[in-house]
Amino acid sequence: SQQGEEDPQALSIQEGENATMNCSYKTSINNLQWYRQNSGRGLVHLILIRSNEREKHSGRLRVTLDTSKKSSSLLITASRAADTASYFCATVSSSSASKIIFGSGTRLSIRP
């Protein structure tokens, strides 16, 4: 089974609202990464958070990491129509630092 599992599977919010997605994983990690995928396109890297970090910001994105709970969250503030996409977390195992496993993703829809 996949290392990372996202929650919720789908999220629909009004433009301007904040969107929160969660990711849970099973084993010890080296780092955790979030990616965005627009429909029919490849993945674009958003942010990387290392295992010794608890929070990271990049523009309207805020990522938290709780290694004791083996979970991470991605917050997108002041959502825009262009944020409509699927969002995936990916974990890099601490025992196999080159092996990157993706979760099943959250489909985010922003209503105008």
Next chain:
Amino acid sequence: NAGVTQTPKFRVLKTGQSMTLLCAQDMNHEYMYWYRQDPGMGLRLIHYSVGEGTTAKGEVPDGYNVSRLKKQNFLLGLESAAPSQTSVYFCASLAGAQETQYFGPGTRLLVL
């Protein structure tokens, strides 16, 4: 720089046929990856490579073989295609364990 490129973009195969997907990167990255993505799903790791001449199995390696004869190229082979291998295949590369992945645009494969 072209980044990560994939050839072909789209292919239709009959059951039992063989083919090779080519991934090329011009960023001098050590690590390269092959994933498959089924509709509405996340990415599943097929095989990966941590350097020229090395390969390793991912989550779903059965039915696929890979080779990394040159640092810049990572080939994915299907010896005898099956309908279950109908998917979108993504290649990715990264410089090191704490870095982020760069993805190719994907190859859509349909096996009839």
